[in-house]
Amino acid sequence: MAASLDKNNKGVASRILATAKSNPIVVLLVFVSIVVGFTTQNFFSWGNLGNLISNTAIRFLIALGVSGCLITKGTDLSAGRQVGLAACIAGVLIQRGDYTGRLYKSFPEMNMWIVLLIVLAIGAFIGFVNGWIISRLKVPPFITTLGTQTIVYGFCLVFTDAQPIGGFQQVYTKLITGRIGNVRGFYLPYLLFVALVFGALFWFIYNKTCHGKYMYAIGGNEVAAEVSGVNTKNTLLRIYIIAGVMYALAGYLLAAKSGGASASMGQGYELEAIAGCTIGGVSTTGGIGRVSGVLVGVLVFELLKIVLQFLGVNPYYNYVVQGLVIVVAVALDIRKYIAKK
Amino acid sequence: MSEYLLEMKDVSKAFPGVQALSHAQLQLKPGHVHALMGENGAGKSTLMKCMFGIYKMDEGQVFIDGQPVIIKDPIDALSKGIAMVHQELQPIPARTIGENIFLGRYPIKKLLRFIPTVDHDKMYKDTDALLKKVKLPFDSKQLVGSLSTSQMQLVEIAKAVSANCRVLILDEPTSSLTQNEVDSLFDIINDLKKDGVAIVYISHKMDEILKISDEVTIMRDGQYVGTWEASKLTTTSIITKMVGRELTNLFPKRENVPGEVVFEVKDFTSINPKSFRHVSFNIRKGEILGVGGLVGAQRTELMEGIFGIRSHVSGKVFLNGKELKISRPKDAIDHGVAMLTESRRTSGIMGVLSVADNISISSLNKYLDYKICINSSKVEALVQDNVHKMNIKTPSSKTLIQSLSGGNQQKVIIGRWLANDPDVLILDEPTRGIDVGAKYEIYCIIAELAKQGKSILMITSEMGELLGMSDRIMVMCDGRCSGFLEGSQATQQNVMELATKFE
Numbered sequence: 001m002a003a004s005l006d007k008n009n010k011g012v013a014s015r016i017l018a019t020a021k022s023n024p025i026v027v028l029l030v031f032v033s034i035v036v037g038f039t040t041q042n043f044f045s046w047g048n049l050g051n052l053i054s055n056t057a058i059r060f061l062i063a064l065g066v067s068g069c070l071i072t073k074g075t076d077l078s079a080g081r082q083v084g085l086a087a088c089i090a091g092v093l094i095q096r097g098d099y100t101g102r103l104y105k106s107f108p109e110m111n112m113w114i115v116l117l118i119v120l121a122i123g124a125f126i127g128f129v130n131g132w133i134i135s136r137l138k139v140p141p142f143i144t145t146l147g148t149q150t151i152v153y154g155f156c157l158v159f160t161d162a163q164p165i166g167g168f169q170q171v172y173t174k175l176i177t178g179r180i181g182n183v184r185g186f187y188l189p190y191l192l193f194v195a196l197v198f199g200a201l202f203w204f205i206y207n208k209t210c211h212g213k214y215m216y217a218i219g220g221n222e223v224a225a226e227v228s229g230v231n232t233k234n235t236l237l238r239i240y241i242i243a244g245v246m247y248a249l250a251g252y253l254l255a256a257k258s259g260g261a262s263a264s265m266g267q268g269y270e271l272e273a274i275a276g277c278t279i280g281g282v283s284t285t286g287g288i289g290r291v292s293g294v295l296v297g298v299l300v301f302e303l304l305k306i307v308l309q310f311l312g313v314n315p316y317y318n319y320v321v322q323g324l325v326i327v328v329a330v331a332l333d334i335r336k337y338i339a340k341k
Numbered sequence: 342m343s344e345y346l347l348e349m350k351d352v353s354k355a356f357p358g359v360q361a362l363s364h365a366q367l368q369l370k371p372g373h374v375h376a377l378m379g380e381n382g383a384g385k386s387t388l389m390k391c392m393f394g395i396y397k398m399d400e401g402q403v404f405i406d407g408q409p410v411i412i413k414d415p416i417d418a419l420s421k422g423i424a425m426v427h428q429e430l431q432p433i434p435a436r437t438i439g440e441n442i443f444l445g446r447y448p449i450k451k452l453l454r455f456i457p458t459v460d461h462d463k464m465y466k467d468t469d470a471l472l473k474k475v476k477l478p479f480d481s482k483q484l485v486g487s488l489s490t491s492q493m494q495l496v497e498i499a500k501a502v503s504a505n506c507r508v509l510i511l512d513e514p515t516s517s518l519t520q521n522e523v524d525s526l527f528d529i530i531n532d533l534k535k536d537g538v539a540i541v542y543i544s545h546k547m548d549e550i551l552k553i554s555d556e557v558t559i560m561r562d563g564q565y566v567g568t569w570e571a572s573k574l575t576t577t578s579i580i581t582k583m584v585g586r587e588l589t590n591l592f593p594k595r596e597n598v599p600g601e602v603v604f605e606v607k608d609f610t611s612i613n614p615k616s617f618r619h620v621s622f623n624i625r626k627g628e629i630l631g632v633g634g635l636v637g638a639q640r641t642e643l644m645e646g647i648f649g650i651r652s653h654v655s656g657k658v659f660l661n662g663k664e665l666k667i668s669r670p671k672d673a674i675d676h677g678v679a680m681l682t683e684s685r686r687t688s689g690i691m692g693v694l695s696v697a698d699n700i701s702i703s704s705l706n707k708y709l710d711y712k713i714c715i716n717s718s719k720v721e722a723l724v725q726d727n728v729h730k731m732n733i734k735t736p737s738s739k740t741l742i743q744s745l746s747g748g749n750q751q752k753v754i755i756g757r758w759l760a761n762d763p764d765v766l767i768l769d770e771p772t773r774g775i776d777v778g779a780k781y782e783i784y785c786i787i788a789e790l791a792k793q794g795k796s797i798l799m800i801t802s803e804m805g806e807l808l809g810m811s812d813r814i815m816v817m818c819d820g821r822c823s824g825f826l827e828g829s830q831a832t833q834q835n836v837m838e839l840a841t842k843f844e
Binding site: 204208209210213214216217219220221223224225226227228229230231283285286287288 | 648650669670671674675680682687688689690691692693694698701702703705706709713714715717757761
């Protein structure tokens with residue numbers, strides 16, 4: 001009994017070591033954050049943890065959306081702008097009726113759940129357009145979404161007239177920034193549960209449904225998938241629609257979390273999401289990627305931001321460091337495959 | 342001075358989990374063609390990649406003219422006079438023949454005496470001279486993408502020749518060549534022999550080996566078996582040495598009894614005027630219909646047309662008397678037609694996915710709970726059943742398919758189709774690039790399927806396979822069906838006559 005337990009422990013230890021070896025960037029960042037934690041004040045605080053969770057939750061939803069595109073060897077550069085558009089639309093529709101700065105005074109005051117449905121429908125539509133162009137017109141995803149990125153931003157500017165949007169209904173901001181429980185000043189933000197629910201949902205889709213298996217098959221070899229009877233066009237279309245819905249959801253939540261929205265919101269989020277996925281082991285050559293990896297990748301990236309903030313690094317340098325981490329992570333990831341030769 | 346131009350001694354190379362080579366050796370004489378033979382996975386390509394500097398060997402030495410040398414990488418190999426034509430071609434289709442041939446070593450001229458630029462005139466002039474020397478009727482400014490696969494292969498060979506090498510490695514050079522092209526390749530080889538070039542020739546085609554080579558080295562399981570003079574070997578003795586056992590029967594006994602007609606194709610014509618046209622044929626239940634013809638006879642195109650991968654302008658397909666509308670592979674599959682495509686790598690395997698995923702991909706929708714959730718245990722049972730029935734050699738069902746040998750990959754893909762229980766199974770070159778042992782296993786699977794009443798359409802470019810496995814043979818020539826032969830009456834002679842019946 002004791003012997004088998006010992007053996008088990010060994011198995012776990014060696015597995016942890018193996019995981020650490022294959023994810024050096026994750027290990028490094030965790031190490032750095034521990035060092036920062038012990039050398040600065042308030043890093044290991046409940047407030048900071050709650051902050052990290054809320055930030056990660058929204059980025060995780062975006063990254064989940066983008067992960068399907070990446071696994072099928074595509075990408076989605078329009079993600080960030082779609083988040084921004086969703087935030088602005090949600091913001092405008094959810095403004096209080098008595099708010100003096102209302103953008104569209106003729107609009108009625110709407111229920112926040114109806115607004116959510118509207119925003120998700122618009123997200124699905126943009127995703128459909130992306131997916132349709134990619135799967136039917138065969139325009140490479142990079143180019144397609146480069147185009148729609150600009151188009152979406154343009155519409156967002158027109159819609160908001162480049163004005164910042166505020167004066168949201170309280171019920172909306174309160175609910176989304178709400179939290180539950182109180183253990184020595186630590187609360188669980190509702191956003192955590194949203195992220196968990198969608199993480200579980202995506203795990204189910206990726207591992208237990210035909211759609212998920214077809215997605216990996218397309219990433220592995222699109223021609224072979226097509227020949228095997230996989231409806232590659234509709235699978236791709238679904239992937240981009242799902243992605244669009246996820247960005248819309250993230251935008252809706254982000255507006256509430258920020259307490260305001262503007263056309264510049266979400267800018268660059270697509271790159272963060274892609275970076276998070278890649279750090280989490282979603283392969284840039286297609287066919288590989290797990291939901292748990294996406295979560296780790298996004299978490300690590302958010303952790304990196306907070307660490308930099310605590311270290312008092314000039315915020316302008318943040319971009320430099322984040323960029324370096326992306327390149328190094330991908331370089332290390334690719335080395336795993338090269339080494340096998 | 343050594344009698345050998347190049348010698349490899351005691352070469353060992355291990356990959357994670359596999360000892361690919363252990364104490365392999367090879368001796369090449371100048372002006373001789375040295376055939377390197379062995380089943381797939383015997384280590385031939387690995388040994389050549391060690392010689393060419395693509396792999397680093399764990400142990401062993403290389404001698405050139407008796408002097409020990411170390412070959413660091415392919416560039417180093419080329420500078421030492423070793424050139425290689427790879428089994429898998431890597432041309433750049435959107436560039437010209439000249440640019441492909443001189444890739445990496447473009448002739449340079451100095452513009453204004455100091456800006457180095459590519460000397461296009463010299464490059465194309467040299468290419469034309471080279472093409473003339475190896476008797477290829479192409480223009481050096483033609484795009485490589487406009488050539489057929491076999492023509493690209495000849496250009497690759499010309500490229501290797503142009504490197505003025507002393508050792509030339511040809512890894513399965515004839516796998517996609519027509520008989521005429523093989524003959525012109527042999528002319529090139531004979532010219533090189535006269536110049537004292539040592540040639541390593543890897544092939545599975547026995548008749549070619551016996552015709553062109555001077556010596557034969559046989560390998561088995563990464564080990565050196567021996568070297569013999571080609572004139573002292575026969576097909577049977579080579580096969581015996583390769584597999585290490587007597588192979589009494591090349592083909593299994595077939596017990597299938599063809600029944601009534603189940604599948605009919607009428608007047609099938611491609612959207613491309615140069616491709617297949619007005620092809621009609623039928624196949625009976627439990628029948629193996631062999632499809633023969635030269636490379637370029639549009640056999641693959643016809644079958645891909647029927648399967649919905651390519652478009653057709655006219656023609657009808659009937660299954661059990663009912664007309665099928667097929668515009669994409671899914672339609673064909675839904676009606677019980679399956680197709681094993683010609684190229685495993687480009688349209689067969691999904692390399693980074695597991696054996697289990699590769700087997701189950703086209704039948705997943707049959708194993709759903711509540712119409713949405715895949716029942717993992719049923720899928721795993723299906724996979725295990727296939728692994729067992731097909732004798733697929735894999736450590737586990739979760740192993741990535743790309744780490745299996747070609748023969749096992751092929752069995753996985755056949756398993757993928759059988760999981761769908763099709764009535765009509767189209768097999769396009771089912772044993773291409775597969776070793777003798779695995780070939781026999783695949784023949785047994787085909788024979789068993791026919792016995793179960795499945796109708797099998799088998800395209801093959803190997804005459805022995807066509808004659809040995811078919812109940813009936815359809816021969817195609819230049820996009821048309823040029824005739825049918827009963828299996829019992831078919832001979833190499835009358836098949837070739839039909840295959841060359843150009844209009």
